[in-house]
Amino acid sequence: MSERFVRQLEELHVELITMGSLCEKAISLSAKAIQGEGGMTLIGKIFETEKEIDAQEREIENLCMKLLLHEHPVAGDLRSISAALKMISDMERIGDQAADIADLSKHIEDKAVTGDIINIRKMAEDTVRMVTESIDAFVKGDLELCRKVIDDDDKVDDAFNDIKEKLAEVLNNGKPDASIGLDILMAAKYFERIGDHAVNIAEWVEYSITGNHRSGSSHTDNYFVEE
Amino acid sequence: MSERFVRQLEELHVELITMGSLCEKAISLSAKAIQGEGGMTLIGKIFETEKEIDAQEREIENLCMKLLLHEHPVAGDLRSISAALKMISDMERIGDQAADIADLSKHIEDKAVTGDIINIRKMAEDTVRMVTESIDAFVKGDLELCRKVIDDDDKVDDAFNDIKEKLAEVLNNGKPDASIGLDILMAAKYFERIGDHAVNIAEWVEYSITGNHRSGSSHTDNYFVEE
Numbered sequence: 001m002s003e004r005f006v007r008q009l010e011e012l013h014v015e016l017i018t019m020g021s022l023c024e025k026a027i028s029l030s031a032k033a034i035q036g037e038g039g040m041t042l043i044g045k046i047f048e049t050e051k052e053i054d055a056q057e058r059e060i061e062n063l064c065m066k067l068l069l070h071e072h073p074v075a076g077d078l079r080s081i082s083a084a085l086k087m088i089s090d091m092e093r094i095g096d097q098a099a100d101i102a103d104l105s106k107h108i109e110d111k112a113v114t115g116d117i118i119n120i121r122k123m124a125e126d127t128v129r130m131v132t133e134s135i136d137a138f139v140k141g142d143l144e145l146c147r148k149v150i151d152d153d154d155k156v157d158d159a160f161n162d163i164k165e166k167l168a169e170v171l172n173n174g175k176p177d178a179s180i181g182l183d184i185l186m187a188a189k190y191f192e193r194i195g196d197h198a199v200n201i202a203e204w205v206e207y208s209i210t211g212n213h214r215s216g217s218s219h220t221d222n223y224f225v226e227e
Numbered sequence: 228m229s230e231r232f233v234r235q236l237e238e239l240h241v242e243l244i245t246m247g248s249l250c251e252k253a254i255s256l257s258a259k260a261i262q263g264e265g266g267m268t269l270i271g272k273i274f275e276t277e278k279e280i281d282a283q284e285r286e287i288e289n290l291c292m293k294l295l296l297h298e299h300p301v302a303g304d305l306r307s308i309s310a311a312l313k314m315i316s317d318m319e320r321i322g323d324q325a326a327d328i329a330d331l332s333k334h335i336e337d338k339a340v341t342g343d344i345i346n347i348r349k350m351a352e353d354t355v356r357m358v359t360e361s362i363d364a365f366v367k368g369d370l371e372l373c374r375k376v377i378d379d380d381d382k383v384d385d386a387f388n389d390i391k392e393k394l395a396e397v398l399n400n401g402k403p404d405a406s407i408g409l410d411i412l413m414a415a416k417y418f419e420r421i422g423d424h425a426v427n428i429a430e431w432v433e434y435s436i437t438g439n440h441r442s443g444s445s446h447t448d449n450y451f452v453e454e
Contacts, residue, residue, distance in 0.1 A: 178398035
């Protein structure tokens, strides 16, 4: 393995950690926004962070393609790079979803609803942790941590179902206004999707370590067979 | 261009059309399911179609990677293949969303709500047409058709907002039960997301024809620069 290749692989790790941190920031800020903190300044910050995430995706995509095309990596290194390409696409979508939550926050005037009646903060914290841990798992090659993230998704799914039930209950009692209730449901759904993306990331990390992906296909291994 | 390469590019077109048809089928069936037709048999068919879409994605992914790695395409051909790789990822998500709608259909017992009070069918028809036209645009290299699909997304977004408003109104009047209302909102949201994926597909087709992507990055063109 050339010195340049080793250096570029290290650079890839650093760039992925940076992209992961941006995602964590976007999720945390969007949880605050939906609970009525920060007003339009905070919402603006979330949109900025989303743009930084998009730029970071392009940066990493370029780095990976250069590595693939010029260094001809094999086995574990090839899997790492293929996994990174898939992971950034999930991280980019996490950024989109944080921006979608920020958008919804503009319309929720009765902020007390999200703070007191429906507690969305726990769900947001769980997804932030899942994203952090999935990137950590990649950098450290930690299979156990991958599996923890994959298992933790049940908690987020349960939280979404609880919020949905609770919302149906309060809406049937005529409080809050249904349009706010519908917005809160959408926000909870975005957090649930963020959890799904963290699981996708963890599954790609698992693939980069073991060579097996849970979807059952061996993915990129097929592409690079010699003719 | 080798004869084999021409043949494989034609095969790629055929495979993409097949994947597009599977998506149209999945969307149409899920629109029926959410309106109370077909019961569990129909829901089962949607899940089967989703699996076929996933298998088709892997098939096309393999074909594209073989083309990239063994034929070393340049310029327009390279862009076509890169665009195809991005398009199938959007089509795969369309399949997921159709399956999500099928899942929701199981819980909506008061089917009359979706048929009479909230008409989701028009929204579904619009998204089916958008998907068909975006694949058509790829095969024919039709830039005008791409732009039509991109413009049509406004209709789907408006339809989602109308459904949301209408739902808030009927929920505030205490009919239907809020939990059904929340499920209908989720289904409408999935159709709206399908429209977004059709737009993504059309934008990649536009890129494959013009070399410019609306996101502002020149994407894959960067990767293949000579060192």
